[in-house]
Amino acid sequence: MNAVGTAYKYGDNVDTDVIIPARYLAIQDQVELAGHAMEDIDADFVHKIKKGDLVVAGKNFGCGSSREHAPLVLKVSGVSCVIAETFARIFYRNAINIGLPIIECKEAAQAIADGDQVEVDFDSGKIIDKTSGQTFTGQPFPEFMQKIILNGGLINYINQR
Amino acid sequence: MGKGMTMTQKILADHAGLPYVEAGQLIEADLDLVLGNDITTPVAIREMEKMQKKDVFDREKIALVMDHFIPNKDIKSAQNCKCVREFAIRHDISHYYDVGQMGIEHALLPEQGLTVAGDVIIGADSHTCTYGALGAFSTGVGSTDMAAGMATGRAWFKVPDAIRFNLTGIPGKWVSGKDVILHIIGLIGVDGALYQSMEFTGDGIRYLSMDDRFTIANMAIEAGGKNGIFPVDEITETYLKEHGNRPYKVYTADEDAHYAAEYTIDLSTLKPTVAFPHLPENTKTVDEIGEKIMVDQAVIGSCTNGRMDDLRIAAMIMNGKKVAKNVRAIVIPATQSIYLQAMNEGLLKTFIEAGAIVSTPTCGPCLGGYMGVLAEGERCISTTNRNFVGRMGHVESEVYLASPAVAAASAVAGYITKPED
Numbered sequence: 231m232n233a234v235g236t237a238y239k240y241g242d243n244v245d246t247d248v249i250i251p252a253r254y255l256a257i258q259d260q261v262e263l264a265g266h267a268m269e270d271i272d273a274d275f276v277h278k279i280k281k282g283d284l285v286v287a288g289k290n291f292g293c294g295s296s297r298e299h300a301p302l303v304l305k306v307s308g309v310s311c312v313i314a315e316t317f318a319r320i321f322y323r324n325a326i327n328i329g330l331p332i333i334e335c336k337e338a339a340q341a342i343a344d345g346d347q348v349e350v351d352f353d354s355g356k357i358i359d360k361t362s363g364q365t366f367t368g369q370p371f372p373e374f375m376q377k378i379i380l381n382g383g384l385i386n387y388i389n390q391r
Numbered sequence: 392m393g394k395g396m397t398m399t400q401k402i403l404a405d406h407a408g409l410p411y412v413e414a415g416q417l418i419e420a421d422l423d424l425v426l427g428n429d430i431t432t433p434v435a436i437r438e439m440e441k442m443q444k445k446d447v448f449d450r451e452k453i454a455l456v457m458d459h460f461i462p463n464k465d466i467k468s469a470q471n472c473k474c475v476r477e478f479a480i481r482h483d484i485s486h487y488y489d490v491g492q493m494g495i496e497h498a499l500l501p502e503q504g505l506t507v508a509g510d511v512i513i514g515a516d517s518h519t520c521t522y523g524a525l526g527a528f529s530t531g532v533g534s535t536d537m538a539a540g541m542a543t544g545r546a547w548f549k550v551p552d553a554i555r556f557n558l559t560g561i562p563g564k565w566v567s568g569k570d571v572i573l574h575i576i577g578l579i580g581v582d583g584a585l586y587q588s589m590e591f592t593g594d595g596i597r598y599l600s601m602d603d604r605f606t607i608a609n610m611a612i613e614a615g616g617k618n619g620i621f622p623v624d625e626i627t628e629t630y631l632k633e634h635g636n637r638p639y640k641v642y643t644a645d646e647d648a649h650y651a652a653e654y655t656i657d658l659s660t661l662k663p664t665v666a667f668p669h670l671p672e673n674t675k676t677v678d679e680i681g682e683k684i685m686v687d688q689a690v691i692g693s694c695t696n697g698r699m700d701d702l703r704i705a706a707m708i709m710n711g712k713k714v715a716k717n718v719r720a721i722v723i724p725a726t727q728s729i730y731l732q733a734m735n736e737g738l739l740k741t742f743i744e745a746g747a748i749v750s751t752p753t754c755g756p757c758l759g760g761y762m763g764v765l766a767e768g769e770r771c772i773s774t775t776n777r778n779f780v781g782r783m784g785h786v787e788s789e790v791y792l793a794s795p796a797v798a799a800a801s802a803v804a805g806y807i808t809k810p811e812d
Contacts, residue, residue: 385442
C-alpha cells in the first residue's frame with residue numbers, strides 16, 4: 231500500500247479543535263463535516279487538498295478532544311497519510327481504529343517542506359520526499375495494530391475474529 | 392528496572408487476567424464501564440450497526456450522558472440526542488441521563504457511584520481520565536472504541552509507562568487543584584506525559600479534597616497523559632461510601648515500580664496560576680502577569696471546575712460584590728444535585744445578586760458550543776480545560792484558564808487578578 235501526493239505542513243500541537251471545530255460537531259453527514267476540516271488553522275485547506283495528499287506536522291498532532299470526527303474529516307477530505315513527530319494518544323488510536331494511515335517519523339516531519347511531493351510505502355515504513363530526494367524510515371506499527379489497519383479498522387477486525 | 396508494577400499497571404493486569412504486565416505490552420482488558428456523550432455516541436451507534444454483534448455486553452455497564460449541546464442548541468444537536476435516546480430505550484440502558492437528570496458526565500458519574508476505585512473505564516470523551524481521582528484506571532477513547540466496548544465489554548490497551556508526581560506540603564489559601572495541575576502542565580508541557588500515566592502520590596495529597604483531585608486527574612489529558620491516578624485514602628473511601636454501594640478494590644503501586652520520571656512538587660510554594668492562550672502549558676502565576684489583562688467574559692463551570700468546592704469559593708469571593716461593568720459572568724453547576732445544593736446554600740443568590748447568570752448543567756461554552764460563545768477579539772477567563780485557537784468561539788478570541796477563585800476575582804475586577812487576602 232502506497233500514498234503519493236503533495237505534503238501540507240503544520241506546526242506542533244495541532245489540536246482537534248482546529249482540525250474540526252466543535253461548532254460543527256452536531257453535523258452527522260461526513261462529507262458536509264469534512265467541508266470544515268482544518269478550518270481554524272488553514273481556511274484554504276479544503277480548497278487545496280486533493281485525494282492522496284499528505285499532512286505533515288510536528289509534535290503532539292491531534293491533541294485535545296477525543297472526537298473521532300478529527301481523523302475522519304482528514305480521511306474523507308482525501309488525506310492519504312499523516313506524518314508527524316508524535317501523535318496525541320487518542321488521535322493515534324482513533325486513526326488506527328477508523329483506518330487513517332499515520333506514521334511517526336521525527337526526521338521526515340522536520341525535513342519535509344510545505345508543497346513537497348511525498349511518497350510513503352506503508353509496508354516498509356519508507357518515506358520519500360521526491361522534491362528534495364531525501365528518504366526516511368518511519369516507526370512501523372506493532373503487528374496487532376497492523377492487523378486492525380489491514381482489516382480496514384477495529385470494527386471489521388472484531389467482526390472477523 | 393524494577394519488576395514492580397505501577398498502580399495503573401496493576402489495575403490493567405488484573406482486568407486482563409494476567410499476573411504481571413509491563414510498559415509497552417499490548418493487552419485486552421475487561422471494562423467496568425463504557426461512557427459516551429451526545430457528540431460521540433451517535434458516531435459509536437453508527438459504528439455498532441456495522442458489527443455482527445448487535446447487542447450491548449451489559450446494559451448496566453454503559454453510561455450515556457447528554458451533556459455537550461443540551462438542552463439542545465439547534466436541530467442537529469436535537470437529532471443527535473434523539474438518536475442516542477432511541478438507542479438507550481432499544482437496549483434498555485440503565486444509566487442514560489437526559490434533561491432533568493443529566494449533569495456534566497465527569498462530575499455526574501462519580502456522584503452517582505458509577506465509577507469506583509479499581510475500575511477500568513473507557514469513555515468517548517477525552518476527560519474520562521477524571522475518575523483516576525478515585526483510584527480507577529480511566530481513559531478517553533474515540534467512538535469506534537466505544538462501539539467495540541459496548542458490544543464486547545473489552546478494549547485493547549498498550550500498557551503505559553508512568554511519571555510519578557510526589558506532592559508535598561500544604562497548599563496556600565487560594566491554591567486549588569486547578570493551580571496544581573496548571574503548574575504541572577506548565578512544568579512538563581502539553582505532551583510531557585504523552586502515552587504515559589501520571590501517578591500522584593505524597594503527603595500533600597491529604598490536603599487535596601476529592602474535588603481538587605477530580606480537577607487534577609481531569610486535566611491529565613492536557614499534558615498528553617493516558618490517565619491520571621491517585622492512591623485511595625480515607626478521603627476517597629469516605630467519598631465512595633457516600634456516593635453508592637458498588638464494591639471497590641484498592642490497588643497500590645509496588646515499592647519497586649519503574650517510573651520514567653519523577654517530580655517533587657511542594658504545594659506550599661504554588662501560587663494562583665493562569666494558562667495564557669493558546670495552550671494549557673503557557674502558564675504564569677497571577678503575580679507574574681505584570682499588566683492589566685481586561686476580560687469580556689468569565690466562565691465558572693465545566694467537568695474541570697463545576698463542583699461544590701468550586702462554586703463555594705467563587706461565591707465567597709463574589710459575595711456582596713458586583714461583576715465589573717462590561718463583563719459577562721456565567722456560572723454553570725456541573726450536575727443537578729450540585730445545582731440544588733448550591734441553591735440550598737444560597738450560592739445561586741450570591742451569583743445572581745453579583746450580576747452573574749446561572750445556567751443549567753452543560754458543557755456549553757467550554758468547547759464553544761453555546762451559552763457563552765466569544766466574538767472576534769474577545770477574551771475570557773475560564774475555569775475550563777482548554778484554551779486552543781477558537782476553542783470558545785471566534786478564531787480571534789482568547790481563553791485564559793484559571794481556578795474558580797481567580798475567575799471570580801477577575802469577573803469582579805474586570806481584569807485577570809487573584810482574590811485579595
